[in-house]
Amino acid sequence: MRCPGSLATAITLSVLLHLVGLVSPPLWAPPFVEPEGEAVRLEARLSSPPPPPAPAPQPVPKHEPAESVIRAEPAPVPVTESAAIEESPLETPEIASESPPIEAPDSGEIPADASAPAEAPILAESSSPVIDEPPAALAAERLPRQGRVRYTGTGGGFISIGVSGEARWEHDGVNLHSRLSAGINSLDGQFAFESDSVLAGPSIVSTQSQDRRMRKHSSARIDQGSGVVYLARGDDRRERTIKGLAVALSALPQAIAVLDESLEKAALFVVGDFWVEDALLVARGPQRLRLPHGVMDTRLYQTRTNNGSQIDIWLAPAWQNAPARIRIEINGWVIDLRAESVEINGEMLLNEPEPEPQ
Structure with missing residues (x-):
């Protein structure tokens, strides 16, 4: 009688231990602790403001009268005096x-x-644009024209499974296209976030996004000028007012990469799949990160939104600030990706490990 009971207990403990190993990462997630001090509200700096060229023609009629x-x-x-x-x-x-x-x-x-x-x-x-050009050039220079990082990691809800992922971007100095995806044995799997942005001033300003999470498609049109984000999922249409910079989730790694490294705490809006939330961005500083190929130096940035979502991004200076690790926790779903291959501007900085011979 005791043997079956002991066997059942052993099986139960074994299953629990395996489940603990697969439980989503709240147990080992980086803690989010808000530092002291006020956060700097990031603003959306669009194209060069019109005031400088506008005053040029105005003084001309003013001098005529x-x-x-x-x-x-x-x-x-009198005539004598005029002479x-x-x-x-x-x-x-x-x-x-x-x-x-x-x-x-x-x-x-x-x-x-x-x-x-x-x-x-x-x-x-x-009216010279010298004042406006350096910030715009800075954002374009800090971000490589092309980048692709492939990841291996875990994803899921209460139970996590192995997934593959990819983050890639490309820009022409002004327009930026970003994509972040993860899935089971597929780069176009259950999670796919895609967006278009512009490099304006010292930051990246998102304009639209197309997202897919667990077969649910959504889109967003971000009107930074009027401060409104238009969300759509099927027949459901919503609007959200923003006051400050809004960045799509897929472009967040690039938006952080072009920020001034001296910035410690900032506030911005993050646009996800059918949601827009005010968020707090905190720079945690240098950290040693263990990846499939070894250990490397990175800088950790943590973003916490008002709805409880958290995005942790480790940037690698050796890879021109490409994201070496990305961890996203949204609505109970967790995706944790670690780089296994990195390509920047057509140059392979890290190759995928070759499969073991069978």
Whole structure:
């Protein structure tokens, strides 16, 4: 009688131990601890603002009435005095002829010519895009034009199973396309997040996304200018108001890669599959990460949304800040991916391990 009971107990314990090993990673997930201090709200900087070129034509009509007033002053003066006034500008260019060449006197038009060149270079300097170009160039330079990272890891709910994943992106200096996917023995499996963004200023600004999670398709159109995100899943349509930068989930690794490394705590909106949430981004600093090929130095960034979702991203400086590990926890689903091959701008920085001969 005891043997069957002992056998049943042993089987039960064995099953429980295996289940514990497969339980989703709350047991070994990186803890999220909010540091002290206020978070910097990231703003969506779109294309170069119109104010600099706009003022250029405005001062021109403003000076015209001023010049007309100057020309109107000598009108009521007697003829004898006006003649004397006309002789005075002939003497002034002789005194100033040491620096510029002698110019023909144009009577009343002399003050107009003198004021025009004085303000023209000022307007040209104020309308130059030098102030706006460095931030935009910085974002484009920090992110490689092309990247593809293939992963191996786990995914699922209460019980996790082995999955494969891929993160890839490409941009032309302005437009960015990102994709993040994971599934069972397939890169286009149960989880597929895809988005389009623009490199604007020092950040990445997402414009639209197409997501699929467990056969549920959803899309989002992100209007950063008006601060509205339009969500759609089948016949269900929703809108969400945002105040600040919104980044699609698939573009979050690239958005973090172009941020200033001195930034420790920031606030932004994350757009997922049929949800938009305000999120807190925290830079945890350098960490040693164990991957299938060995150990390497990374920088950990953790993002926690208001709905409880958490996205942990480890960037590898040796791979031009490509994501070496990505862990996503959303609505009870957990995906944990570790890089096994890395390709940046067509160059293989890490090759997949060859299969063992059978």
